[in-house]
Structure formats: C-alpha cells, structure tokens
Amino acid sequence: MNKISKVAFFLLISFFVKGQDNSWSLQKCIGIGLENSIQIKINLLEVKRTQKAKNSFVNEILPTVNLFGSQSYNFGSTIDPSTNGRVSSNIQYDNFYLNAQMNLLDFNKLANTQRDKINIEIAKADKEVIENEYKLQILESYYQTLFTQELLSIQKQQVINSKNNLDRIQKEVNIGSKPKSDLYDIQFLFAKEEKQVVETEQLYIIQKTELFQLINFTDLSIEEVVLEKSITQTEHQTNSEEINNPKITVAKLNYDKNRKEIKAQRGLGLPTLSAFYQISSFYYKPLNQPNSAVESFSNQIENNKNQQIGLQLNIPIFNGFKKNKRVSVAKIESEKAKLVITQENQKIKQQVEVEKKNLYNYLQLQEKLNEVENYANESFGTTQAKFTSGKADAFSYASSKNNLLSSEYDVLKNNLQVQFTQLKMNLIQFNQL
Incomplete structure (x- = not known):
C-alpha cells in the first residue's frame, strides 16, 4: 500500500468513526x-x-464501656474515707471507676x-x-x-x-x-x-x-x-x-x-435484661496536716479497689x-x-x-x-x-x-x-x- 493509499484509508476510517460517534x-x-x-x-x-x-444487632448489644474520674476537696466537717467516720479536716478525694454494661435482651x-x-x-x-x-x-x-x-x-x-x-x-x-x-x-x-x-x-x-x-x-x-x-x-x-x-x-x-x-x-x-461490671477505687489525702501518715497513691488505688458484677432486669x-x-x-x-x-x-x-x-x-x-x-x-x-x-x-x-x-x-x-x-x-x- 503506497503513501497516498494509506492516507486515503485513514481518512476513510476517521470519517467512519466520526459518523459512528454522531449517531x-x-x-x-x-x-x-x-x-x-x-x-x-x-x-x-x-x-x-x-x-x-x-447498626447491626451485634453492634447494638455490644457492651458500652465508660471510664470516670473525679477530684474533689472537702472542707470543714467531712467523712474520712479511711475510717468512714466524720472528722473536722480538709481532705482531697480522688475517685476512679470503670463501668461496662451490655444488654442481653x-x-x-x-x-x-x-x-x-x-x-x-x-x-x-x-x-x-x-x-x-x-x-x-x-x-x-x-x-x-x-x-x-x-x-x-x-x-x-x-x-x-x-x-x-x-x-x-x-x-x-x-x-x-x-x-x-x-x-x-x-x-x-x-x-x-x-x-x-x-x-x-x-x-x-x-x-x-x-x-x-x-x-x-x-x-x-x-x-x-x-x-x-x-x-x-x-x-x-x-x-x-x-x-x-x-x-x-x-x-x-x-x-x-x-x-x-x-x-x-x-x-x-x-422487659430489658442487661449485664454490668464495674471496678472502682479512690485516693484521699488530708490537707494542711503535714504530720498525718498517708499511703502512697499506688497503694491506695490497689487497696481501695472494689469490683461489682451482676444482672439487671428492667420491667x-x-x-x-x-x-x-x-x-x-x-x-x-x-x-x-x-x-x-x-x-x-x-x-x-x-x-x-x-x-x-x-x-x-x-x-x-x-x-x-x-x-x-x-x-x-x-x-x-x-x-x-x-x-x-x-x-x-x-x-x-x-x-x-x-x-x-x-x-x-x-x-x-x-x-x-x-x-x-x-x-x-x-x-x-x-x-x-
């Protein structure tokens, strides 16, 4: 195929394709x-x-887990967490607990x-x-x-x-x-x-x-x-x-x-049936009492640890x-x-x-x-x-x-x-x- 024939061929193909695109x-x-x-x-x-x-039903019943923490200062007549008795002093009180709850039904x-x-x-x-x-x-x-x-x-x-x-x-x-x-x-x-x-x-x-x-x-x-x-x-x-x-x-x-x-x-x-689990602890420290003996933070957290597990039925x-x-x-x-x-x-x-x-x-x-x-x-x-x-x-x-x-x-x-x-x-x- 000579050059002129090739050019004519490609022009013909181009025209044909263009015609197809317009249809x-x-x-x-x-x-x-x-x-x-x-x-x-x-x-x-x-x-x-x-x-x-x-949300799938599995997602709906997966447990919800929450971590809570609080720090408070009590002045005057307060409750001593170590003895649970009322004393006249100023106390710093830190509370921590982790709560998990899951609906079973x-x-x-x-x-x-x-x-x-x-x-x-x-x-x-x-x-x-x-x-x-x-x-x-x-x-x-x-x-x-x-x-x-x-x-x-x-x-x-x-x-x-x-x-x-x-x-x-x-x-x-x-x-x-x-x-x-x-x-x-x-x-x-x-x-x-x-x-x-x-x-x-x-x-x-x-x-x-x-x-x-x-x-x-x-x-x-x-x-x-x-x-x-x-x-x-x-x-x-x-x-x-x-x-x-x-x-x-x-x-x-x-x-x-x-x-x-x-x-x-x-x-x-x-009725709604749910299961729950909670672990908590606290730390306390008397204020403005340099001579008072207070356990360290880690010891108090370990010693004051409390756990709770149970079922709850709501009707x-x-x-x-x-x-x-x-x-x-x-x-x-x-x-x-x-x-x-x-x-x-x-x-x-x-x-x-x-x-x-x-x-x-x-x-x-x-x-x-x-x-x-x-x-x-x-x-x-x-x-x-x-x-x-x-x-x-x-x-x-x-x-x-x-x-x-x-x-x-x-x-x-x-x-x-x-x-x-x-x-x-x-x-x-x-x-x-």
Missing part, C-alpha cells in the same frame, strides 16, 4: 444520562449514608436493627424511582426530537423535488413555452417550502439541545448529531403479577418499615399510657402505608391501561394511514404529470404535494408512536426498555 441511540442517551445525572449521584450517596448509619433495639436494614432498601428503591422517572423523561425528549428529525428529512427531500421543478419551469419560461406567472407561482411555493425547512431545522436544533442538556452531555456538535430510529426492545409478558415498578417497591418497603415501628414501640414496654410497669399511644400511632401509619401500596398499584395499572389503548389505536390507524399515503402518492403522480403538461396550476400541484408530505409524515410518526408507546409501557411496568 445516538436511545440506549446510549439513557446510559450517559444515568452516568451524568447529579440527582442520581445524590441518591447514590444517600444509599451509602444509610448503609454507614445502619432488648426487643426495641432488635426492631430498630430490622428497621435500619429496611431503610437501606428504601434508599436503593428511591434511587430506582428517580432513575425510572429520568428514563421516561429521556424517552419523551428523544422521540419528540426524532419526530422532528424525520419530518425534516421528508421536507428536505420535497425541497429537492421542488428545486428540480423550479429549474425545469425556469428553462421552459426562458424558451417561451410557459408564462412567467407559472415561474412566479413555483418560486413562491419553493420559497415557502424552504421557510418550512428552516423553521423545522430551528426546532430540531432546540429539541436536540434540550435532549443533551437533559443527559448533561454537551461536549459535542449538536448540529451533527443524528438519532437512530431502530430501537432494540426486550420482550416482556404483560402479566400484572410481574409488574416491577420501583414506586411499588418503595411503597411495600415503607409498609414493612412501619410494621417494624410497631414492634419497636411495643418493645419499649417489654416497665406504667409510663402514663405513652407506649399505648405510640403503638396506636404506629398502627395508623402502617395502615396508611398499606393503602399507598394499593394506590401505587392502581396508578400503574391505570397508566398502563391508557398506554395499551394508545397502542391499540396506533396499530388500528396504521393500515388506514398506509392507504391514505398510497392514494396521496398516486394523486401526486397524476398532478405532477398534469402540472408538467400545463393542465394543472402550481397551487393544485402544491396542494397535492402537501397532501403527500402530510401523509408520509403521518405514517412515519405513527410507526414511531407505536415504538414509543411500547417502550414507555416497558419502563412503567418493568423499569427497563
């Missing part, structure tokens, strides 16, 4: 959007925060641990809800832009055809076979079509800009981006029992959390009916959470039912739109022939051409609406395309 699929937009979404990153941090905040902490575990699942499900709604927004923006892209493609093709007719009429006017009025008419129609193309291009650029702003990706040339029409879909069964919308998941988890809250409130009224008897009120409130919250599950299921089913009717309507309309397009195509063919032979004026030609343009776009848009509705139903029911 954007729905899956690509959603994937990049999920990576760049600030809200989703916030929810991901919330999941991590909830995980860090969770605590129903409230057990319920709180289970509730914390559910909080992590709720945080994850909340993230899934945000992602699902975000996917639906991208889907809507993508197809609105795709509709405009395909309309622009049809309009540009029509402008090419009109330009050919304009050139032909120009030649015929120049040789005197057609009057100048025909040229003015076709020039007017051509300028009007060019204006429509400009308006559609402006709308197309705005919609693409909004789409890429939505996915937080602006490091590209918007004008060169082309959206793909072909969407790979996953087949799903429409069994209502298989609905996997994250909003329903969140509602179910909140219901479970409220049930654990009932157990936690009831646990406050149940709540009466707390002013506060526990019963808290349990009643928790039960009401649980019933509310249960109704939210029903409400979310109802919303999803109603939404899916509407989309199924839309899909049915689009499919039912498809055959009729194809029929209209065929008739419009045949009508335009005869009108084109009449216009060429001078048997039809420019406005009849324009009307026939607009009918063809409208019918072509209706067929294309209806096909895309079928695709859009199927994808939307998949996201609503199964949280995936």
Whole structure:
C-alpha cells in the first residue's frame, strides 16, 4: 500500500468513526444520562449514608464501656474515707471507676436493627424511582426530537423535488413555452417550502439541545448529531403479577418499615435484661496536716479497689399510657402505608391501561394511514404529470404535494408512536426498555 493509499484509508476510517460517534441511540442517551445525572449521584450517596448509619444487632448489644474520674476537696466537717467516720479536716478525694454494661435482651433495639436494614432498601428503591422517572423523561425528549428529525428529512427531500421543478419551469419560461406567472407561482411555493425547512431545522436544533442538556452531555456538535430510529426492545409478558415498578417497591418497603415501628414501640414496654461490671477505687489525702501518715497513691488505688458484677432486669410497669399511644400511632401509619401500596398499584395499572389503548389505536390507524399515503402518492403522480403538461396550476400541484408530505409524515410518526408507546409501557411496568 503506497503513501497516498494509506492516507486515503485513514481518512476513510476517521470519517467512519466520526459518523459512528454522531449517531445516538436511545440506549446510549439513557446510559450517559444515568452516568451524568447529579440527582442520581445524590441518591447514590444517600444509599451509602444509610448503609454507614445502619447498626447491626451485634453492634447494638455490644457492651458500652465508660471510664470516670473525679477530684474533689472537702472542707470543714467531712467523712474520712479511711475510717468512714466524720472528722473536722480538709481532705482531697480522688475517685476512679470503670463501668461496662451490655444488654442481653432488648426487643426495641432488635426492631430498630430490622428497621435500619429496611431503610437501606428504601434508599436503593428511591434511587430506582428517580432513575425510572429520568428514563421516561429521556424517552419523551428523544422521540419528540426524532419526530422532528424525520419530518425534516421528508421536507428536505420535497425541497429537492421542488428545486428540480423550479429549474425545469425556469428553462421552459426562458424558451417561451410557459408564462412567467407559472415561474412566479413555483418560486413562491419553493420559497415557502424552504421557510418550512428552516423553521423545522430551528426546532430540531432546540429539541436536540434540550435532549443533551437533559443527559448533561454537551461536549459535542449538536448540529451533527443524528438519532437512530431502530430501537432494540426486550420482550416482556404483560402479566400484572410481574409488574416491577420501583414506586411499588418503595411503597411495600415503607409498609414493612412501619410494621417494624410497631414492634419497636411495643418493645419499649417489654422487659430489658442487661449485664454490668464495674471496678472502682479512690485516693484521699488530708490537707494542711503535714504530720498525718498517708499511703502512697499506688497503694491506695490497689487497696481501695472494689469490683461489682451482676444482672439487671428492667420491667416497665406504667409510663402514663405513652407506649399505648405510640403503638396506636404506629398502627395508623402502617395502615396508611398499606393503602399507598394499593394506590401505587392502581396508578400503574391505570397508566398502563391508557398506554395499551394508545397502542391499540396506533396499530388500528396504521393500515388506514398506509392507504391514505398510497392514494396521496398516486394523486401526486397524476398532478405532477398534469402540472408538467400545463393542465394543472402550481397551487393544485402544491396542494397535492402537501397532501403527500402530510401523509408520509403521518405514517412515519405513527410507526414511531407505536415504538414509543411500547417502550414507555416497558419502563412503567418493568423499569427497563
């Protein structure tokens, strides 16, 4: 391969790669959007925060250990720690003790641990809800832009055809076979079509800009981006029992959390069994008594050492009916959470039912739109022939051409609406395309 051939080859490869980069699929937009979404990153941090905040039951029952120390000065009539008798003197008194306590049985902490575990699942499900709604927004923006892209493609093709007719009429006017009025008419129609193309291009650029702003990706040339029409879909069964919308998941988890809250409130009224251990010692020194014999600090700490170990049972008897009120409130919250599950299921089913009717309507309309397009195509063919032979004026030609343009776009848009509705139903029911 010579140098020129190599250069041509690499230029061809570069052009091909560039063309590939400018082609954007729905899956690509959603994937990049999920990576760049600030809200989703916030929810991901919330999941991590909830995980860090969770305490396992083992952590809850681990002993708490505290070291205490105090120094005090007693003046006047005080208690002599060595004899435990009252004396008239000034004494320095230092007290030290180490205390460890561990709950062996605590129903409230057990319920709180289970509730914390559910909080992590709720945080994850909340993230899934945000992602699902975000996917639906991208889907809507993508197809609105795709509709405009395909309309622009049809309009540009029509402008090419009109330009050919304009050139032909120009030649015929120049040789005197057609009057100048025909040229003015076709020039007017051509300028009007060019204006429509400009308006559609402006709308197309705005919609693409909004789409890429939505996915937080602006490091590209918007004008060169082309959206793909072909969407790979996953087949799903429409069994209502298989609905996997994250909003329903969140509602179910909140219901479970409220049930654990009932157990936690009831646990406050149940006995608590704990074990404890304490070791303590003290040091004393009479003040302003130079002749008094006082043991050294280390000897006193060793000699005055005292240890205590035991079990403690705490049985709540009466707390002013506060526990019963808290349990009643928790039960009401649980019933509310249960109704939210029903409400979310109802919303999803109603939404899916509407989309199924839309899909049915689009499919039912498809055959009729194809029929209209065929008739419009045949009508335009005869009108084109009449216009060429001078048997039809420019406005009849324009009307026939607009009918063809409208019918072509209706067929294309209806096909895309079928695709859009199927994808939307998949996201609503199964949280995936």
